[in-house]
Amino acid sequence: MDFSIVMMDNGTAGVSRSFKAWCEKATRVFLSRPMVCLLIAIIAGGYIAFHGSDGHRVLEVFASASFLVFLSAVRHNRICELVSIFVSVIGFSISFLYFVQVRHALEKRTEVIPYSGEATVISNNSADEGYKNVVLKLISGECVIFLTEEQFEYEETLAVSGTLDPVHSKGNPGDLNIRQYYRNKGIVRSLNHALVTRKDGKVSPIAMGYRLGDRFSKACYRKWAESTDEKTAMILAAMIVGDDSYLSSDVKDSFRDSNLAHLLVVSGAHVGYFAGMVDAVGSVFLSDKKKKTAVMSICLLFFGFVSGWNGPAARSIFSYTMVSFMSDGNRSIDRLSVCAASAVVIFLFDPFSMFSSGMHLSFGATFSILCFRRRVEDLLKRYLDAFPIELRRSIACFLCAQIGMIPVMMTMGNSFSLTDVLVVLAAGFPAEVICCVGLIMTVIIMLIPFPLVGRVLFVPIRGIASALTGLAEIGAAKDVSRISLRYLPPVFAICIISFLLGILIRCGLRRRVLLFTGSVSLIASLLFSSFPLEKRSQVLFLDVGQGDCALLLHNGYAILIDGGRKGCGQVIENVMEYLHIETIDLAFATHLDTDHIGGLMELYEDGKIDCFYTSFWSDSDEMKQLQTSYPSKPDHAGILSAGDRVVVDENLKLEVIWPRHAHDGGNEDSLVFLVDLYGSTLLFTGDISEREEHEILEVIPEEVDVLKVSHHGSKYSTSEELLKNKKIDAAVISVGYNLYGHPSPDVIARLLDAGVDLYRTDEEGCVAFSASRKGWELEYYFV
Numbered sequence: 001m002d003f004s005i006v007m008m009d010n011g012t013a014g015v016s017r018s019f020k021a022w023c024e025k026a027t028r029v030f031l032s033r034p035m036v037c038l039l040i041a042i043i044a045g046g047y048i049a050f051h052g053s054d055g056h057r058v059l060e061v062f063a064s065a066s067f068l069v070f071l072s073a074v075r076h077n078r079i080c081e082l083v084s085i086f087v088s089v090i091g092f093s094i095s096f097l098y099f100v101q102v103r104h105a106l107e108k109r110t111e112v113i114p115y116s117g118e119a120t121v122i123s124n125n126s127a128d129e130g131y132k133n134v135v136l137k138l139i140s141g142e143c144v145i146f147l148t149e150e151q152f153e154y155e156e157t158l159a160v161s162g163t164l165d166p167v168h169s170k171g172n173p174g175d176l177n178i179r180q181y182y183r184n185k186g187i188v189r190s191l192n193h194a195l196v197t198r199k200d201g202k203v204s205p206i207a208m209g210y211r212l213g214d215r216f217s218k219a220c221y222r223k224w225a226e227s228t229d230e231k232t233a234m235i236l237a238a239m240i241v242g243d244d245s246y247l248s249s250d251v252k253d254s255f256r257d258s259n260l261a262h263l264l265v266v267s268g269a270h271v272g273y274f275a276g277m278v279d280a281v282g283s284v285f286l287s288d289k290k291k292k293t294a295v296m297s298i299c300l301l302f303f304g305f306v307s308g309w310n311g312p313a314a315r316s317i318f319s320y321t322m323v324s325f326m327s328d329g330n331r332s333i334d335r336l337s338v339c340a341a342s343a344v345v346i347f348l349f350d351p352f353s354m355f356s357s358g359m360h361l362s363f364g365a366t367f368s369i370l371c372f373r374r375r376v377e378d379l380l381k382r383y384l385d386a387f388p389i390e391l392r393r394s395i396a397c398f399l400c401a402q403i404g405m406i407p408v409m410m411t412m413g414n415s416f417s418l419t420d421v422l423v424v425l426a427a428g429f430p431a432e433v434i435c436c437v438g439l440i441m442t443v444i445i446m447l448i449p450f451p452l453v454g455r456v457l458f459v460p461i462r463g464i465a466s467a468l469t470g471l472a473e474i475g476a477a478k479d480v481s482r483i484s485l486r487y488l489p490p491v492f493a494i495c496i497i498s499f500l501l502g503i504l505i506r507c508g509l510r511r512r513v514l515l516f517t518g519s520v521s522l523i524a525s526l527l528f529s530s531f532p533l534e535k536r537s538q539v540l541f542l543d544v545g546q547g548d549c550a551l552l553l554h555n556g557y558a559i560l561i562d563g564g565r566k567g568c569g570q571v572i573e574n575v576m577e578y579l580h581i582e583t584i585d586l587a588f589a590t591h592l593d594t595d596h597i598g599g600l601m602e603l604y605e606d607g608k609i610d611c612f613y614t615s616f617w618s619d620s621d622e623m624k625q626l627q628t629s630y631p632s633k634p635d636h637a638g639i640l641s642a643g644d645r646v647v648v649d650e651n652l653k654l655e656v657i658w659p660r661h662a663h664d665g666g667n668e669d670s671l672v673f674l675v676d677l678y679g680s681t682l683l684f685t686g687d688i689s690e691r692e693e694h695e696i697l698e699v700i701p702e703e704v705d706v707l708k709v710s711h712h713g714s715k716y717s718t719s720e721e722l723l724k725n726k727k728i729d730a731a732v733i734s735v736g737y738n739l740y741g742h743p744s745p746d747v748i749a750r751l752l753d754a755g756v757d758l759y760r761t762d763e764e765g766c767v768a769f770s771a772s773r774k775g776w777e778l779e780y781y782f783v
Contacts, residue, residue: 034084035340041088042347045095046354050103098351106188109142109166115191116161118199119144121152124210124308136160136191145182145190155207162194169782170765172542172571174578177782184355213305217241223445227454232465235264239434240442242266242307251469258423258475263431263468265358266307268316268366273436274303275320277443293324311346311353312362318342336370339363360408368404369397376400398428423475430464430471437461495521537652537677539706539769540781542575543761544568545736546712547595550684551575554652554677559586560609561673561684562596566629569602576608583607586646588673589614589637590686592622592665594629601630613638616665623665640671651678657699658692667711668692674701680776682769683728685710690719700726705776706769707731707756713743723754730757730778732767 115138122143123135134146136158144164152158167190169179182188203211220241224233234251238244244252244264255261278299282292300317307313319342323335343363346353353359376396384392402424438461445454498518502511537554544564549572552559558581563572576582587609589597603609617623617637640646641662646654658672670686683704685693689711700722707728710717712735731751733743743760751758759767759778766781 033334033337033340034087035337035344037084037088038091039340039343041091042095042344043354045092046099046351049096049099050355095351102186102351106183106186109164109188112163112165114162115164117159119146119158119160119191121154121156121158124154124214135185135187142189143185143187145187146194146196147190147192148196150196153207154210155201155204157199157201159197159199160191160194162191164189165192166190168764169780170543170763171782172575172766173540173781174574175765175782179782184352186352209301209305210308213302213308216306217243219446220442221246223442223454224458226451227445227458228462228465231469232458232462235465235469236434236438236442236461238264239431240266240270240438242270242310242313251472254469254472254476256476258427258472260424260427260472260475262358262361263427266310266313268312268319268362269432270307270435271300271303271313271316271320273432273439275300277436277439296324297321311350311356311359314346315339315342315359315362315366318345336367339366339370357408361405364404364408365401366404368400372400372403373397394429394432398425419475419477423471427468427471427475430468433464434461434468494518495524536770536772538771539675539677539682540575541708541732541734541759541761541767541769542572543736543765544571544599544734545762546738546742547598547736548590548686548708548712548734549599550708550734552652552675552677553579553581555649557585557648557652558583559588559648559654560584560600560603561588562590562686563587563599563601563603565595566598566602568599569606572599572603573606573608584609586611586613588640588671590671590684591615591667591669592620592626593667593687594626596686597626598629601626605630611638613640614665615640615659615669615671616662620664620666652676658688658696670710672696674699678771678773678776680705680771682706682708684708685717687711687714687717689714689716690721693717693719693722697722697725703727703729705729706778709733709743709747709751711742712738712740713747714740715744715746718747718750720750723750723756728754728756730759732769732778733758733760733762735760735762737762 117139119136119138121134122137123133132148132151134148134152135143136146137143145167146160167179167182167188169177171178179188217237221233221237221243224236228236231251234246234248237246242265247264252261252264255264275296278296279292282295286292286295300321304314304317319335319339322338322341343359346359373393373396376399377392380387380392380396384395438458441454441457441461444457495518498514498521502514502518538552540551540553542549542551542564545568547564547568548562549564549568550561551572552561558576560572563569576584584603587600587603589600589612591597592614597614600609600612604612614637617639639662640656642656642658642660644656646656648654653676655674655676656671657674659669662669667687667689668691670688670692671684672686672688672692673682673684675682675684681701681704683700683706685708687710693710704726705728707718707730709731713733718731735742748758757778759780761767764780764782767778768781769778770776
């Protein structure tokens with residue numbers, strides 16, 4: 001017995017010493033790069049201060065930082081480790097304090113106030129056509145958004161007079177959260193109803209650079225349009241010079257839905273192709289290294305102004321410039337530290353760039369490539385030795401880049417499928433050809449101004465661009481096997497990344513650490529999924545303009561109450577696709593007005609509705625109007641009237657309390673529902689008036705949690721009698737631009753006087769009601 005105890009103690013002590021030595025070595029490896037430590041500290045400080053309440057964002061930082069912790073070991077010493085700790089503490093403190101101050105300042109800018117004074121244009125948008133959002137910097141230092149058709153130059157001084165309003169984020173699930181998008185840029189208000197006058201002022205060198213780059217970009221587009229077709233010219237403008245203003249919305253949507261949107265912006269790869277071309281030409285004409293470095297720096301600077309200095313391009317330009325100068329001095333180059341240093345420089349000029357998804361994708365891919373490309377190449381050489389080295393290198397870069405972007409894609413709510421993987425893999429090579437060869441061809445047609453030469457040279461580019469758009473369309477096609485990344489727990493991202501990198505690395509400390517991290521993350525994911533989350537159901541009052549539409553999601557069922565006017569079917573389908581809903585199980589048209597049934601009929605014609613119910617389906621003037629718009633109406637619709645009940649399960653019941661007998665399918669025949677969801681009560685009133693409200697007053701419960709206000713807030717509904725006799729906690733008005741005066745100021749006053757919390761879809765878009773056994777809450781979807 002004693003012998004066994006002694007052996008166990010020695011074994012435990014050995015494991016303890018081994019683990020301690022392992023941690024010490026890993027720490028030394030991490031602390032051997034002060035710039036990497038500084039970058040992580042700055043990002044962590046900024047995120048915790050600015051997004052402290054957003055757990056997913058903070059987890060994203062630490063998931064991304066896991067790439068940087070266990071990297072290739074370099075020679076280290078005690079001084080280097082102390083420097084790393086010191087700069088990390090300083091960087092974290094400065095970033096944290098700065099963004100705490102910024103956050104407090106933004107939270108105060110919520111009121112609507114008049115403004116009259118000067119403003120400076122700080123966005124470069126002169127290449128855009130039509131309406132555009134211009135960023136203005138006011139005298140107070142606040143940055144605001146200004147929507148205009150005019151074209152303004154960078155740093156142009158304006159005299160403006162208007163009102164400053166908070167930025168709202170209207171829309172539905174799947175749409176861009178405009179408020180959050182601009183808040184991540186330090187902007188929370190917009191300038192509206194403004195009178196603008198241009199003022200003369202000095203032109204700075206930076207402004208001159210932007211203007212020169214804009215003119216060059218336009219000249220390139222004209223040459224591409226002469227040498228190819230309009231569609232190819234649009235693709236080239238986006239991929240080579242970063243100007244996507246010419247792209248149609250369909251092309252943008254297809255690239256976004258196929259996870260190829262990163263190809264339509266100037267990234268580090270594009271800068272690499274440009275730098276490679278300049279380096280090749282410089283090697284031919286310049287033998288002096290210093291002159292070659294100077295030319296490279298000037299060309300990269302010019303390319304930055306052409307591409308608008310977007311985050312990924314700026315990071316790569318700074319990196320290449322620093323590498324060029326260090327190579328000139330025969331210094332040893334740690335490219336990982338150079339990349340981190342370039343990011344720190346960018347954050348000094350634009351601190352908010354650390355919140356940009358484009359920057360996250362760029363840095364995730366770049367760090368992953370720098371850390372693991374050589375090892376992946378060695379692994380590929382063992383199994384694909386017959387392949388050319390250039391092809392193996394491209395595949396290795398692609399694999400590392402995709403792994404590096406996984407945590408960012410998970411926080412962006414992207415989805416993926418096997419088709420996506422194949423499309424992204426196939427699209428990488430034509431994209432490289434377009435950026436590299438297309439850039440060379442562009443220089444040639446600029447120097448040889450003969451249209452015929454351009455048409456001949458760009459024949460292969462035209463075909464490759466067409467193939468690339470075809471791949472985007474294939475990737476954008478609906479795939480039943482598509483998995484939504486936003487439903488996966490954040491810790492699962494660390495698990496995936498750790499195992500992928502652990503497999504790619506053959507041996508050593510990093511592989512053991514990564515496999516250990518992956519195992520711990522997998523266990524954490526399993527534990528997370530083993531504890532059943534609280535079941536919550538939702539009712540989404542969708543923003544369909546002047547119309548009604550509510551999507552009820554409960555226990556795998558999708559129920560639709562009304563569908564807005566004609567054309568709203570596509571809006572609803574977009575929401576369904578985003579939420580991964582194949583079909584609507586139950587659809588209810590409260591009555592036959594086109595602003596309630598239009599979208600439902602479109603969904604029915606597309607085969608998206610299984611069961612269809614309404615209050616009236618026979619000959620009437622309303623039915624004739626419906627038949628005019630939809631001649632291929634469903635042959636049958638279930639008819640519901642007062643007393644009918646739809647029981648989905650024990651937690652969801654719909655009871656019809658009106659009409660008793662429908663006459664023609666008009667407003668007075670609207671289906672009125674009492675929805676019982678986990679004990680919470682919602683009252684859907686269609687377009688009934690005060691008379692119908694009086695008829696059903698006795699069957700309405702004394703307490704109603706949420707009222708869907710009748711007839712878009714018409715003054716002839718939502719009477720004082722209803723509000724005085726029933727306790728209503730919250731109300732939703734589904735309304736859009738109209739000529740009827742909806743919602744009526746009288747109705748709004750009656751609701752507010754009754755102490756009802758009021759929500760309107762025309763003000764901030766979709767309103768989301770969620771309920772569970774613990775209670776309910778109501779809030780705008782974009783908060």
